Amino acid sequence: MNELPGGTRLRVAPKVVLHDHLDGGLRPESILQLADDCGHRLPADTADELASWFRDSADSGSLERYLETFEHTVAVMQTPEGLERVARECVIDLAEDGVAYAEVRFAPEQHLERGLSLDRVVEHVLEGFRAGESAVAAASGRRIRVGCLLTAMRHAARSREIAELAVRFRDRGVVGFDIAGAEAGNPPSRHLDAFEYTRAANAHFTIHAGEAFGLPSIHEAVAFCGTDRLGHGVRIVDDITVHSDGTATLGLLANYVRDKRIPLELCPSSNVQTGAVRTIEEHPFDLLARLRFRVTVNTDNRLMSDTTMTREMTRLVGAFGYGWSDLERFTINAMKSAFLPFDQRLELIDDVIKPGYAVLLG
Ligand SMILES: O=c1[nH]cnc2c1ncn2[C@H]1C[C@H](O)[C@@H](CO)O1
Numbered sequence: 583m584n585e586l587p588g589g590t591r592l593r594v595a596p597k598v599v600l601h602d603h604l605d606g607g608l609r610p611e612s613i614l615q616l617a618d619d620c621g622h623r624l625p626a627d628t629a630d631e632l633a634s635w636f637r638d639s640a641d642s643g644s645l646e647r648y649l650e651t652f653e654h655t656v657a658v659m660q661t662p663e664g665l666e667r668v669a670r671e672c673v674i675d676l677a678e679d680g681v682a683y684a685e686v687r688f689a690p691e692q693h694l695e696r697g698l699s700l701d702r703v704v705e706h707v708l709e710g711f712r713a714g715e716s717a718v719a720a721a722s723g724r725r726i727r728v729g730c731l732l733t734a735m736r737h738a739a740r741s742r743e744i745a746e747l748a749v750r751f752r753d754r755g756v757v758g759f760d761i762a763g764a765e766a767g768n769p770p771s772r773h774l775d776a777f778e779y780t781r782a783a784n785a786h787f788t789i790h791a792g793e794a795f796g797l798p799s800i801h802e803a804v805a806f807c808g809t810d811r812l813g814h815g816v817r818i819v820d821d822i823t824v825h826s827d828g829t830a831t832l833g834l835l836a837n838y839v840r841d842k843r844i845p846l847e848l849c850p851s852s853n854v855q856t857g858a859v860r861t862i863e864e865h866p867f868d869l870l871a872r873l874r875f876r877v878t879v880n881t882d883n884r885l886m887s888d889t890t891m892t893r894e895m896t897r898l899v900g901a902f903g904y905g906w907s908d909l910e911r912f913t914i915n916a917m918k919s920a921f922l923p924f925d926q927r928l929e930l931i932d933d934v935i936k937p938g939y940a941v942l943l944g
C-alpha cells in the first residue's frame with residue numbers, strides 16, 4: 583500500500599485556502615512586539631505562553647467565547663505598520679505551508695480605533711499582501727497569490743458600507759465580500775441589502791452559515807441571499823439521513839447545495855474548538871466528500887486553532903485515510919470555487935495544482 587500523505591511532501595504540496603482570517607493568523611512574536619509598540623496589555627508575555635493562551639481560550643466549545651480572543655489580535659492591527667506587517671507575514675507563512683492561492687479575510691470596520699478610514703485600512707492590508715508576495719518570490723522564487731475578502735460583522739450595521747468598499751476595491755486585490763461573527767441571533771437576511779448590492783455589481787460573496795447555527799441559517803444564505811459559497815456550512819449534515827446500510831437520503835436543502843455545487847469552506851479544527859462537531863473523526867467532512875459535495879479544506883484561524891493547511895490535511899488523512907488523489911481533488915475543488923476569473927482559476931489548476939500532485943502521485 584502507498585504511504586499516506588504526510589511530512590515534507592505534504593507541506594510542499596500545492597494548496598488552496600479560501601477561508602482564513604487575517605486577524606486569526608498572527609504570529610505570537612509579532613503580537614508581543616506590536617502590543618508593546620501600541621501599549622496594549624496581553625494575557626501572556628512570552629510567545630509560547632501567548633500561543634497556548636489563544637489555543638486554550640479558543641478551545642471553549644462556544645463560538646461566542648472563541649470570538650472573544652480576537653480582542654487581542656484586532657487591538658494590534660490599528661496602525662498602518664501593524665496592518666501591513668500582519669498582512670505581509672500572513673502571506674509568507676501561507677507560502678511556507680505550500681499555499682499557492684489564498685483568499686484571506688478580515689473586517690475593516692474593526693480597525694478604525696486609531697483614526698484610520700475604511701479605505702486606508704484596506705489599502706494597508708493590500709500593501710502588506712503585495713509585500714508578502716514579493717518577499718516570497720525574492721526568497722524562494724515561489725509564487726503565491728493572495729486575494730482579499732472584506733468581512734462585515736453580522737451583529738453590527740455596516741454591511742452595506744463594507745459591500746460597497748469591497749466593490750470599490752475589486753480591481754486592487756479585493757475579490758469578495760463576507761459576513762462573520764456570532765451567528766445565533768444574527769441571520770444572514772439581516773444583511774440582504776448588502777448581498778443584493780454585491781450581486782447587482784456582479785461581485786462575489788460568501789456567508790458564514792451553518793457553523794454555530796443550523797439549517798435555517800444555511801437556508802437563508804442560499805435561498806434568500808444567493809450566496810456563492812458557504813463559510814463552514816458544516817451543519818448541512820443535519821439535512822442528511824444516513825441509513826444503516828451506509829446509503830444516505832438528502833433533504834431539499836442538502837440536495838440544492840450539492841446540485842448547485844455550492845462550495846463548503848470546511849474548517850475541521852475550528853469546528854471542534856467551537857463545539858460544532860465533537861472530534862475530527864466525527865467531522866462530517868468525509869460523509870460530505872463521499873456524497874460528492876464540493877468540499878474544501880480550510881484553516882479558519884491558524885493562531886486560535888494552532889494550525890496550518892498542512893496540519894488540517896494531516897488531521898483529515900489521519901481520521902479518514904485520504905491519499906494524494908483525495909487531497910488533489912479537495913484542492914481543485916477549492917481552486918474551482920475561488921473568486922478569481924475563470925481563466926485564472928484554470929491556469930492555477932493546470933499549471934500549478936495538477937503538475938504538483940502528478941509528482942506526488944508518482
Ligand atoms: O469561524 C468564524 N465564525 C464566525 N466569525 C468568525 C470566525 N472566525 C473569525 N471570525 C470573526 C472574528 C474576526 O474578528 C472577524 C473578521 O475576521 O471574523
Ligand SMILES: [Zn+2]
Pocket residue numbers: 601603762790813882
Ligand atoms: Zn471563519
